[in-house]
Amino acid sequence: MTTTTTTTVPAAGGRGTPGRRGVRLRARAAWLVLPATALLLVFFFYPIATIVWRSFTEPRTGLGNYTALLHDGVSVKVLVRTLVTALIVAASTLVIAYPYAYAMTRVGARARGVLTMIVLLPFWTSLMARNFAWYMLEQRGGPIERLLGAVGFDGVVLLGTVPGVTLAMVQVMLPFMVLPLYSGMEGIDRRLLDAAGSLGAPRWRAFARVYLPLSVPGVLSGFSLVFIMTLGFYITPALLGSPQQSLVSQVIGERVNRLLDFGGAGALGGVLLAVTLVVLFAVSRVARPARALGGAVGHE
Structure with a gap:
């Protein structure tokens, strides 16, 4: 006796449907x-x-523009000045923005809305208008010179100097530091600080050992963002700076607009691009253990 076994074959739309979807x-x-x-x-x-x-x-194929850049003392000095200025701006904005962003996480919803509006207020004003405002403040006989003269620093004029450009850049870049810091701090569980306090840690030690490591990713994000933006910022140095103390953006503009040296300007831009990539790589390398440390603190 022969037994016939019937095998049911799934329809074409069975298991294949999720894959196609x-x-x-x-x-x-x-x-x-x-x-x-x-x-x-x-x-x-x-x-x-x-x-x-x-x-x-341009003007010839090869590394001539980069070789000339490295052997040109003026260009090297300008690059170093730009890097130092960017570091000072990033560090200054971090010092100012960290307590401000921390305060935004501690206040109520209404006060937080006011603080957020204050941070976003510069974005509602033209960047050119803000720089012209700093031009009026820093010019000879302006409010800053009179204020410094009143406290014993006579004849200090910031217009046309690197400190004057740095001061204006700190104000312009401050929102770009506050917002990443607040975004990182907002997700920190404050019960960890209470737990550290219940174990006998003083407030300052609980902040330094628990809260600060957890806020490092936000610090790195804001610092790298401000540093990279400052490297290539043009409007503020062009309006408030001077040819004698110019930054890289001014030199690139001069080479393109007046000297028509597109190859040399491109070499300067290439160096800035390389510096930017190095900074991003370094931040990514530092942020990885920082996030791991924050996760370890959060699980303790």
């Missing part, structure tokens, strides 16, 4: 990302690639 979802996601990717390629990567290419090909 996932492929469709990924395809739709790719179409959604395509406009932003095209915009970045056309208006960001292509100009940067063109600048780097011209730095190696």
